[in-house]
Amino acid sequence: xxxxxxxxxxxxxxxxxxxxxxxxxxxxxxxxxxxxxxxxxxxxxxxxxxxxxxxxxxxxxxxxxxxxxxxxxxxxxxxxxxxxxxxxxxxxxxxxxxxxxxxxxxxxxxxxxxxxxxxxxxxxxxxxxxxxxxxxxxxxxxxxxxxxxxxxxxxxxxxxxxxxxxxxxxxxxxxxxxxxxxxxxxxxxxxxxxxxxxxxxxxxxxxxxxxxxxxxxxxxxxxxxxxxxxxxxxxxxxxxxxxxxxxxxxxxxxxxxxxxxxxxxxxxxxxxxxxxxxxxxxxxxxxxxxxxxxxxxxxxxxxxxxxxxxxxxxx
Amino acid sequence: xxxxxxxxxxxxxxxxxxxxxxxxxxxxxxxxxxxxxxxxxxxxxxxxxxxxxxxxxxxxxxxxxxxxxxxxxxxxxxxxxxxxxxxxxxxxxxxxxxxxxxxxxxxxxxxxxxxxxxxxxxxxxxxxxxxxxxxxxxxxxxxxxxxxxxxxxxxxxxxxxxxxxxxxxxxxxxxxxxxxxxxxxxxxxxxxxxxxxxxxxxxxxxxxxxxxxxxxxxxxxxxxxxxxxxxxxxxxxxxxxxxxxxxxxxxxxxxxxxxxxxxxxxxxxxxxxxxxxxxxxxxxxxxxxxxxxxxxxxxxxxxxxxxxxxxxxxxxxxxxxxxxxxxxxxxxxxxxxxxxxxxxxxxxxxxxxxxxxxxxxxxxxxxxxxxxxxxxxxxxxxxxxxxxxxxxxxxxxxxxx
Ligand SMILES: Nc1ncnc2c1ncn2[C@@H]1O[C@H](COP(=O)(O)OP(=O)(O)OP(=O)(O)O)[C@@H](O)[C@H]1O
Ligand SMILES: [Mg+2]
Numbered sequence: 001x002x003x004x005x006x007x008x009x010x011x012x013x014x015x016x017x018x019x020x021x022x023x024x025x026x027x028x029x030x031x032x033x034x035x036x037x038x039x040x041x042x043x044x045x046x047x048x049x050x051x052x053x054x055x056x057x058x059x060x061x062x063x064x065x066x067x068x069x070x071x072x073x074x075x076x077x078x079x080x081x082x083x084x085x086x087x088x089x090x091x092x093x094x095x096x097x098x099x100x101x102x103x104x105x106x107x108x109x110x111x112x113x114x115x116x117x118x119x120x121x122x123x124x125x126x127x128x129x130x131x132x133x134x135x136x137x138x139x140x141x142x143x144x145x146x147x148x149x150x151x152x153x154x155x156x157x158x159x160x161x162x163x164x165x166x167x168x169x170x171x172x173x174x175x176x177x178x179x180x181x182x183x184x185x186x187x188x189x190x191x192x193x194x195x196x197x198x199x200x201x202x203x204x205x206x207x208x209x210x211x212x213x214x215x216x217x218x219x220x221x222x223x224x225x226x227x228x229x230x231x232x233x234x235x236x237x238x239x240x241x242x243x244x245x246x247x248x249x250x251x252x253x254x255x256x257x258x259x260x261x262x263x264x265x266x267x268x269x270x271x272x273x274x275x276x277x278x279x280x281x282x283x284x285x286x287x288x289x290x291x292x293x294x295x296x297x298x299x300x301x302x303x304x305x306x307x308x309x310x311x312x313x314x315x
Numbered sequence: 316x317x318x319x320x321x322x323x324x325x326x327x328x329x330x331x332x333x334x335x336x337x338x339x340x341x342x343x344x345x346x347x348x349x350x351x352x353x354x355x356x357x358x359x360x361x362x363x364x365x366x367x368x369x370x371x372x373x374x375x376x377x378x379x380x381x382x383x384x385x386x387x388x389x390x391x392x393x394x395x396x397x398x399x400x401x402x403x404x405x406x407x408x409x410x411x412x413x414x415x416x417x418x419x420x421x422x423x424x425x426x427x428x429x430x431x432x433x434x435x436x437x438x439x440x441x442x443x444x445x446x447x448x449x450x451x452x453x454x455x456x457x458x459x460x461x462x463x464x465x466x467x468x469x470x471x472x473x474x475x476x477x478x479x480x481x482x483x484x485x486x487x488x489x490x491x492x493x494x495x496x497x498x499x500x501x502x503x504x505x506x507x508x509x510x511x512x513x514x515x516x517x518x519x520x521x522x523x524x525x526x527x528x529x530x531x532x533x534x535x536x537x538x539x540x541x542x543x544x545x546x547x548x549x550x551x552x553x554x555x556x557x558x559x560x561x562x563x564x565x566x567x568x569x570x571x572x573x574x575x576x577x578x579x580x581x582x583x584x585x586x587x588x589x590x591x592x593x594x595x596x597x598x599x600x601x602x603x604x605x606x607x608x609x610x611x612x613x614x615x616x617x618x619x620x621x622x623x624x625x626x627x628x629x630x631x632x633x634x635x636x637x638x639x640x641x642x643x644x645x646x647x648x649x650x651x652x653x654x655x656x657x658x659x660x661x662x663x664x665x666x667x668x669x670x671x672x673x674x675x676x677x678x679x680x681x682x683x684x685x686x687x688x689x690x691x692x693x694x695x696x697x698x699x700x701x702x703x704x705x706x707x708x709x710x711x712x713x714x715x716x
Contacts, residue, residue: 049600052560074562082560088553090325092332099324104321133332149557 005079005188006051010060012055013046020046022212023060028157028190033183035199037301038209038315044192047209048161051190052082058158065156069305073172079108081155085140085192087147091135095126095145098134099152106153120148124178139169149179152265158182160191164198176201196301196313210303215308224299229305230257233268234295235284236242249287253279262312269303318563322571323578326545330579337484340583344534344592352526352595352651365393368450376421377488381495383416385453389491392449395613411435412446425487427465431665460494467494521683524598528678529651532613532671534587535580537642540618542576544634546625569710573622577614585611600679605691609677612698616670619705626712645671671695 004027013021019044028034038043049055051062053073061068067075081204085264089098096117103150121127126146134142143163150158160179164172182189193199199206200220208216216223231257237246250266251259255276258269270276271298284291297303303311331337368386372379387394397405402413415433423430435448436443467482467490477483549555549568558568588606591597599606622639625670628634646652648662649671655663666672673694 054556054559077562080560082557084553084560086553090329090554091326092329097328101321102557102561104318105558106560110316121521122372163359179365209331274334 004028005030006062006064006190008047008051008060008062008262009048011057011062012059013043013050013055014058017270019048019212021057024209024212024214025060026207026217028188029151029204029232030188031183031186032181032204033191033202035187035203035206036190036209037194037196037199037206037305037313038192039194039311042194042299043212044194044209044211046159046212048082048159048190048192051076052159053077054079079107079156081150081158083150083158083163085149087146089134089142090147091142094133095121095137095148097128098145099148102149103152104115104257108153109287113273116152116154120151123151123181124148125174136169140167140174143171143175144166144178147175157186158187158189160189160212160227162192162194163305164193164195180218194313196305206301208301208304208308216304220301223301223304227269227299227303230269230271230299230303230307231273232297232299232303232304232306233273233280234266234297235266235268235280235291236293236295237266237284237289238292246289249283249289250280253283255279258306258310260310260312261305267312317457318567319571319574321716322568323575326572326575327577337537340535340579341586344530344583344587346588347534348526348530348595350551351530352523360376365389366411366419366446366577368392368446369397369405369410370394371399371402371415372396373399373418374384374416374420375514376425378421378424378491379416382453382457385457386450389449389453392446396708398491410437411440411442414450421484423639424461424662425465425468425484427552450540463494464488464491478563499573513592521603524591524682525654525679527587527595527597527599527677528682529646531587531591532649532651532674532678533642533646535583535613535644536671536674537638538583538613539576539580540621540624540638540642541635542572542618542621543628543638544625544631545576546622547628547634551561551630570623573615573618576618577611580617581616582608585615599622602687602691605681605688608688608695609674609681609691611701612695613674613677615702616674616698616705619709620670622709623705623712626709645669648672650675670701673701 006028008027008206009025011021011024012019022240024043024047026034036047038044046055050057051064051069053069053076056070063069064076065079066072067079069076072161090101093101099117099120100113103109103117108116118127123131124147125272126141126144128149129137129141137145147160147163163179164175167175176198179189179191183202191198191202203220205219206223207214209249210305216226235250244261246266247259247261250256250268253268255270255272256268256279257271260267268276268280277294281291283289300311331340370383370386371560372383383394385394386392399415402410402415406413413435415435417431417433420430420432432450434447436447441520464487468487471477471486472483477486546555549558555568561564588597588599592599624632624637626640628637648658648666649655649669650658650666651671655666655672655675658666677694678700680694
């Protein structure tokens with residue numbers, strides 16, 4: 001196994017009395033894609049901000065490429081690339097002008113920078129639009145340039161903070177493929193997301209974070225073991241049907257271990273879908289609830305999150 | 316160093332990527348300077364067709380000649396001297412108007428008697444109305460020097476009577492001529508006398524020079540305050556946060572932005588000075604070293620205030636409106652538009668605490684008197700003092716969110 005490029009020790013950040021990141025310890029190994037999976041407000045961005053020396057930890061420390069974030073922020077900054085959650089570009093500049101500017105800020109210059117700009121433009125497939133102002137770009141294109149800026153100086157460790165937020169499925173696909181390519185090229189990535197599918201598809205290892213706490217960490221296989229041999233049964237009931245009463249109705253069905261109601265659907269953790277389903281249908285009929293469709297899912301990260309927190313990832 | 320240049324260059328592209336920026340950078344300041352300094356020496360209506368006025372001058376006095384010359388010198392009306400008969404013929408035909416100066420006109424005026432001039436004009440004719448107004452205006456402009464000349468003659472007569480009428484006439488015409496010259500010079504120069512304790516201090520103002528300096532200070536100062544918007548933008552768009560994740564420091568960022576905008580200000584000042592010098596004949600070249608000192612210290616004071624505002628103001632649009640309002644107010648109170656001397660004492664005291672006042676003082680000194688560098692040392696020192704204080708507060712409060 002390769003050695004870690006990033007190690008955090010008891011990283012904690014408070015805003016006043018509020019603990020945004022609570023005693024978080026984990027490592028990222030060279031060459032892997034490590035995902036921090038967690039819902040809105042879990043503390044993902046706060047963690048990245050501490051690791052990129054933007055805000056100081058209230059307590060705890062982290063070492064990146066051998067440099068402490070508290071002791072040697074400059075060493076850290078030279079090792080990392082950051083793709084922030086927000087699109088941090090000058091929209092009255094062209095993509096190429098943006099790349100040129102950010103390249104200089106990362107300490108690059110001259111011919112090396114020029115060549116590298118062309119390379120990353122190829123990589124994010126925006127060479128032909130490189131001389132258009134960023135303000136004329138679509139949301140997905142802006143996201144791609146936002147990523148290109150982070151890649152420019154070939155960082156040893158790349159932070160990507162929810163790089164697919166707010167874009168259409170097609171652009172999202174493109175970005176996910178790009179990240180896979182990066183892994184193939186040997187880049188180490190710390191990726192944050194609240195999409196379970198992204199974490200599953202991309203990562204070698206996943207850390208699940210909720211309310212500032214790292215509640216689970218491991219490969220997808222290791223994590224799904226936590227839920228045991230459970231499957232999940234997703235009942236689509238139609239919009240507007242939600243609430244605790246529905247949740248409790250299904251919780252009493254035979255074979256159901258846990259019941260969670262979302263807007264228009266109920267997710268049941270079951271030992272075996274085939275045995276629990278008839279009971280669920282009977283309960284629905286008895287209560288005049290119409291089931292529109294049913295999904296049976298193998299154990300996944302969503303189920304893990306549900307199992308650990310009693311809540312769904314997206315709420 | 317190359318990072319600072321990159322940031323300054325980035326600021327330049329961003330600023331001038333919008334065409335309207337050129338409006339504020341050059342076009343408006345030039346337009347305002349031009350209009351407020353009364354434009355060029357030439358007459359704006361030059362080139363339009365003048366109207367012919369037939370003049371029958373049967374008085375051979377110098378005063379009659381002065382009146383004729385005065386009318387002819389206007390742009391609206393030109394004089395054709397004719398005999399009474401020709402005038403009558405042509406007026407019956409198609410001439411617009413006929414002015415008759417009767418015999419004894421000059422003598423009567425000399426004696427201070429009322430005189431009647433006869434102006435015949437076509438009824439319901441616009442040109443004739445213009446002629447009438449022009450003649451009235453010329454007579455009006457003669458009345459003032461005439462009154463002065465008459466008073467002069469009367470005063471001289473009291474002291475010592477004239478030998479004969481000829482001597483008296485000569486004296487009258489000479490006095491009138493002198494009065495006219497003095498009055499003609501008056502509009503572009505006026506003297507403000509400011510009582511200061513028992514000593515009366517005189518300062519001479521050249522309106523055109525004052526406007527050239529005042530508009531320069533105004534229009535350079537406002538965008539310098541606008542640097543506040545740059546900081547608001549950087550904070551709100553996450554670019555400052557991103558920058559701080561690179562091995563570039565806050566100090567480099569600040570230096571880059573500051574040098575970029577001070578650079579813009581200096582280019583803008585140079586262009587406006589060239590305009591003032593070439594088109595309005597304002598003498599900006601008396602002390603090049605003094606100019607450099609003033610441009611730098613004024614640029615730094617302005618950008619420092621903008622930086623400080625940038626840490627207090629949340630959004631770019633707020634920053635832009637504050638820059639314009641505050642810039643205008645400080646320009647007005649700093650005496651950039653009107654001389655400070657006409658302001659109430661309280662306002663003059665407040666003005667001592669404005670960078671615009673000191674900028675105006677420094678630039679005016681360079682224009683008005685040949686003081687060389689001595690005239691700018693105090694203003695420049697005060698401006699640099701402002702810069703230190705504003706930067707101090709700005710850096711102390713510099714945050715990335
Ligand atoms: N500067 C701040 N001051 C006060 N509270 C903050 C600050 N920054 C973040 N927080 C709080 O800390 C918590 C974690 O925020 P953070 O941005 O890290 O979440 P996140 O996991 O990135 O969420 P999202 O998916 O919405 O981006 C939130 O409750 C947020 O309100
Ligand atoms: Mg976030």
